[in-house]
Amino acid sequence: MSSAYPTAIPDPAEESAPTTRCRILAVAERSFREIGYQKTTVADIAKTLKMSPANVYRFFESKKAINEAVVERVTGEIEALIAGIADAPGRTAEARLREAVAALHRDTTGRWAGYPRIHEMIEAAMGESWEVCRQHVDRIGAVFERIVRDGVRTGEFEAADPAVAARCIQAAITRHTHPLLVSQTHPELEPSLVELVDFLLRSLRPAREPARG
Amino acid sequence: MSSAYPTAIPDPAEESAPTTRCRILAVAERSFREIGYQKTTVADIAKTLKMSPANVYRFFESKKAINEAVVERVTGEIEALIAGIADAPGRTAEARLREAVAALHRDTTGRWAGYPRIHEMIEAAMGESWEVCRQHVDRIGAVFERIVRDGVRTGEFEAADPAVAARCIQAAITRHTHPLLVSQTHPELEPSLVELVDFLLRSLRPAREPARG
Numbered sequence: 001m002s003s004a005y006p007t008a009i010p011d012p013a014e015e016s017a018p019t020t021r022c023r024i025l026a027v028a029e030r031s032f033r034e035i036g037y038q039k040t041t042v043a044d045i046a047k048t049l050k051m052s053p054a055n056v057y058r059f060f061e062s063k064k065a066i067n068e069a070v071v072e073r074v075t076g077e078i079e080a081l082i083a084g085i086a087d088a089p090g091r092t093a094e095a096r097l098r099e100a101v102a103a104l105h106r107d108t109t110g111r112w113a114g115y116p117r118i119h120e121m122i123e124a125a126m127g128e129s130w131e132v133c134r135q136h137v138d139r140i141g142a143v144f145e146r147i148v149r150d151g152v153r154t155g156e157f158e159a160a161d162p163a164v165a166a167r168c169i170q171a172a173i174t175r176h177t178h179p180l181l182v183s184q185t186h187p188e189l190e191p192s193l194v195e196l197v198d199f200l201l202r203s204l205r206p207a208r209e210p211a212r213g
Numbered sequence: 214m215s216s217a218y219p220t221a222i223p224d225p226a227e228e229s230a231p232t233t234r235c236r237i238l239a240v241a242e243r244s245f246r247e248i249g250y251q252k253t254t255v256a257d258i259a260k261t262l263k264m265s266p267a268n269v270y271r272f273f274e275s276k277k278a279i280n281e282a283v284v285e286r287v288t289g290e291i292e293a294l295i296a297g298i299a300d301a302p303g304r305t306a307e308a309r310l311r312e313a314v315a316a317l318h319r320d321t322t323g324r325w326a327g328y329p330r331i332h333e334m335i336e337a338a339m340g341e342s343w344e345v346c347r348q349h350v351d352r353i354g355a356v357f358e359r360i361v362r363d364g365v366r367t368g369e370f371e372a373a374d375p376a377v378a379a380r381c382i383q384a385a386i387t388r389h390t391h392p393l394l395v396s397q398t399h400p401e402l403e404p405s406l407v408e409l410v411d412f413l414l415r416s417l418r419p420a421r422e423p424a425r426g
Contacts, residue, residue, distance in 0.1 A: 119336075123332075126397065134399065134402060137402050137403075138402060141402070164404055164408050164412070165412060167402075167403060167404045167408075168404045168408060168409050168412035168413075169412075170403075171385075171388045171389075171403050171404055171409055172384075172385035172386075172388075172409065172412075172413070173385075174391075174394070175384045175385075175387040175391075176384075178387075178388075178394070180393055180394070181387070181391070181393070181394075184339065186347065186350070189347060189350050189351060189354070189380075190350075190380060190383075190384050191377055191380045191381045191384055195377050195380075195381060196381050196384055196385065199377070199378060199381035199382075199385075199413075199416050200381075200385070200412075200413075200416065202415075202416040203412050203413065203415040203416035205420075207418075207420075
């Protein structure tokens with residue numbers, strides 16, 4: 001972010017902009033999580049930060065814009081995490097796929113589970129800022145696809161259409177990775193994520209190799 | 214229901230009980246769908262039916278109890294539909310599994326999609342009447358398991374643990390069958406249900422049979 005700073009005579013207002021932006025987002029995220037998206041107002045966020053609402057509006061034109069930036073930040077972190085796993089050298093495609101799925105589940109659960117009002121923020125994002133959500137789903141799908149293609153290339157996997165196979169895996173783990181569903185897990189009713197991934201991986205095994213287990 | 218009627222001297226109040234119960238449920242379901250669970254009151258339901266709230270309370274002790282009965286009715290219908298497909302004679306396990314999944318998706322979409330407030334009713338049921346929801350998920354899982362076991366018995370499928378395989382399929386189609394998610398489909402992002410089921414069925418194919426497609 002330092003490249004955004006002016007290099008000659010620093011203008012204090014400009015200089016503090018990235019920090020103020022970040023502070024607004026951090027306060028907003030906490031409030032959306034704890035108080036709920038509906039009940040959080042731009043005035044509340046400003047009050048917590050001891051600034052005027054007008055100053056918040058200098059950075060974000062609306063609560064929607066704040067939420068959009070919160071979601072962009074969160075999804076960017078998750079995407080970087082998953083991409084790091086997918087691109088780790090020296091590991092089988094299966095190991096990377098298993099770890100990417102587990103990390104996605106862990107991250108989503110850690111972020112959203114246990115906050116009863118978090119669905120308001122998620123639903124607002126999915127309704128008002130769908131493009132941001134769409135890009136996130138698409139990027140995670142692209143990472144899965146990269147792993148599946150690697151596996152097909154080395155003969156570890158078999159898939160007529162690696163893109164479709166990757167999107168099927170991504171869709172199939174929705175129960176364990178969708179922010180609206182992760183708060184509710186029912187181990188007595190549902191397979192564990194490991195059982196589910198075992199099942200999905202069987203679908204990618206080359207046909208002539210005897211099935212495991 | 215006729216067996217519930219007294220056979221000797223009919224008591225008009227008793228006689229009309231099942232009908233009144235059904236009318237209350239029908240009005241409540243429509244109101245939950247159109248106005249939303251939060252904004253619907255027992256007084257509204259009574260008013261629509263031109264009866265006193267006290268009369269509604271003779272049948273249901275609370276709005277929660279009404280919702281529970283609505284969910285029981287709806288889930289009972291879906292379970293009967295899926296069981297009918299699973300137990301149809303003379304069809305392959307694959308054909309029955311495909312049709313059961315498609316019917317579940319169609320039914321859920323038809324019932325819930327397009328009503329923006331329906332998540333209130335679903336969330337209330339999942340929160341306040343979880344046992345009813347749990348039993349539904351369990352019964353649908355049992356029907357899937359019956360189909361998978363049939364397929365394993367005839368050699369059409371291979372699964373080390375048919376119960377786990379069936380629950381994995383059930384979990385994997387969440388994206389297309391969960392009432393909280395069916396309103397949002399994104400064909401540009403996600404595999405179709407047919408692509409997903411093709412992928413899942415590959416996992417059930419006997420290991421030595423070459424994969425299709």
